[in-house]
Amino acid sequence: MMQFSDYIFYFFSSILILASLKVITANNPVYSALSLVLAFFSAAGIWLLLHAEFLAIALVLVYVGAVMVLFLFVVMMLDINLESLKRGFWSYFPFAILIAGVFIVEIYLVVSDKFFLESQIETFGTSKSNTHSIGNILYTDYLLPFQISAVILLVAIISAIALTMSGHKSHKAIDPKDQIKVKRNDRIRIVKMKSEKR
Amino acid sequence: MEEFLKQYLDPKFAITFAYLIKIFCIVIPVMISVAYLTYFERRVIGFMQSRIGPNRVGFFGLLQPIADALKLLFKEIILPAKSNNFLFFLAPLLSIAPALAAWAVIPFGFEMVLADINAGLLYVLAMTSIAVYGVIIAGWASNSKYAFLGSLRSAAQIVSYEIAMGFTLVGVLMCANSLNLGEIVMAQQGGISQWYCWPLFPLFIIYFISAVAETNRAPFDVAEGESEIVAGFHVEYSGMAFALFFLAEYANMILVSILAVIMFLGGWMSPFSFIPDGIFWLLVKVAFVLFFFIWFRATFPRYRYDQIMRLGWKVFIPLTLIWIIFIGAMMQTDYAEYFH
Numbered sequence: 257m258m259q260f261s262d263y264i265f266y267f268f269s270s271i272l273i274l275a276s277l278k279v280i281t282a283n284n285p286v287y288s289a290l291s292l293v294l295a296f297f298s299a300a301g302i303w304l305l306l307h308a309e310f311l312a313i314a315l316v317l318v319y320v321g322a323v324m325v326l327f328l329f330v331v332m333m334l335d336i337n338l339e340s341l342k343r344g345f346w347s348y349f350p351f352a353i354l355i356a357g358v359f360i361v362e363i364y365l366v367v368s369d370k371f372f373l374e375s376q377i378e379t380f381g382t383s384k385s386n387t388h389s390i391g392n393i394l395y396t397d398y399l400l401p402f403q404i405s406a407v408i409l410l411v412a413i414i415s416a417i418a419l420t421m422s423g424h425k426s427h428k429a430i431d432p433k434d435q436i437k438v439k440r441n442d443r444i445r446i447v448k449m450k451s452e453k454r
Numbered sequence: 455m456e457e458f459l460k461q462y463l464d465p466k467f468a469i470t471f472a473y474l475i476k477i478f479c480i481v482i483p484v485m486i487s488v489a490y491l492t493y494f495e496r497r498v499i500g501f502m503q504s505r506i507g508p509n510r511v512g513f514f515g516l517l518q519p520i521a522d523a524l525k526l527l528f529k530e531i532i533l534p535a536k537s538n539n540f541l542f543f544l545a546p547l548l549s550i551a552p553a554l555a556a557w558a559v560i561p562f563g564f565e566m567v568l569a570d571i572n573a574g575l576l577y578v579l580a581m582t583s584i585a586v587y588g589v590i591i592a593g594w595a596s597n598s599k600y601a602f603l604g605s606l607r608s609a610a611q612i613v614s615y616e617i618a619m620g621f622t623l624v625g626v627l628m629c630a631n632s633l634n635l636g637e638i639v640m641a642q643q644g645g646i647s648q649w650y651c652w653p654l655f656p657l658f659i660i661y662f663i664s665a666v667a668e669t670n671r672a673p674f675d676v677a678e679g680e681s682e683i684v685a686g687f688h689v690e691y692s693g694m695a696f697a698l699f700f701l702a703e704y705a706n707m708i709l710v711s712i713l714a715v716i717m718f719l720g721g722w723m724s725p726f727s728f729i730p731d732g733i734f735w736l737l738v739k740v741a742f743v744l745f746f747f748i749w750f751r752a753t754f755p756r757y758r759y760d761q762i763m764r765l766g767w768k769v770f771i772p773l774t775l776i777w778i779i780f781i782g783a784m785m786q787t788d789y790a791e792y793f794h
Contacts, residue, residue: 317580320580
């Protein structure tokens, strides 16, 4: 006898699988990006079923709300020629099969592991806030790894900016300090003229 | 209400039915307020510009929004040539759906809330952040240069201001010790001096300006920019599809105002502890905040695009970070009580 939550699980997971397939099969890159958004959304739905509301909302907030927006932003502006992308498909195919095989074995090892038995997954009751417990563990037991990952991210941000800023110095950034010094006389000249006779 | 319905219905249906009624009780007043907010905006801006504004349809023009809605319903929806049909019609839905979904966690009074979830603040932030998809997809699917430019501007703007907005919410949750919107209001109990707009004053101002930017309202309305890119992302839309964008924009405006009231102005709490609390106070405060939106639109010229980006990244984000550290430091001192 299936419970109602089981139906919701199968609903979300079927959407997740279909959307993920669409990501790699869609002809239009914009459709691929939008399917990935749908896949993230369905994954968030599945996490909600596990009472992991913080992770689910963070997934929507970070990946759907920010990362994929920027992805779409770029994909829409690029003129991607799909024919040239698909050209080498069969020559790469054996290598792809190899990687897929490795992935399947890895997933099998994880899922069949004793850590992943359904009875051992801790679901937090509705009485205890999921966000609260994640925050507690993140800032006590895992404080150092958390801080290190934050520093790594900061370095990544700075290096990305440094990479784009180096080389050409011809960017048209305006300095607000100079801007506010502008006087009226720098920009306009009022010419007094006598009205001429017809 | 569930108890009442259980007398007549199967208990399973009674719960679903009660929720449906509650949803209607939220959505219909929101829709009516959206309609009358447009009327209010036109009248107020009219008076600010020494005009009269709509005053013909009904008493003082009060039926004008209904006349407008009927007009938009009967207008033809025109599909631009070579546009992407599916995404063209999906875009208005994607902008209205999150604008309405976020209302689920808004508390209107003590325990007067549809979904009393623990991560309410995060949920609202997530919902407002996905509203940008409607704009982006509309711009791309329209197959028009103006629409596309508008959607790109809007995407960059919303993503930038969301960060500052998120940081201001961090300040609020540090003070309230909770992500639940109802508990945030309850933490501001005890009159006007206890409201979070005082200890978090810079964050309150930054939240409000970011909210104006997030809803694409003047002076941050570069996504529409009538004088530059005609109407931005919705230039190709007509009839009901256009009306949905309009509804979403105004519903979002009311939503961010109600959030400002809940987080900084004490929600449904009365300003003086001897006057009883109630939903009346919430409505008065929301109307007060909404008036600012309209006032801004009538007063300020549109920001230049690079100035918008500078304000968001170089002014607001550092300011919010400094104030968050300041609050954290003050909480360790003797003055901690002022920050709770």
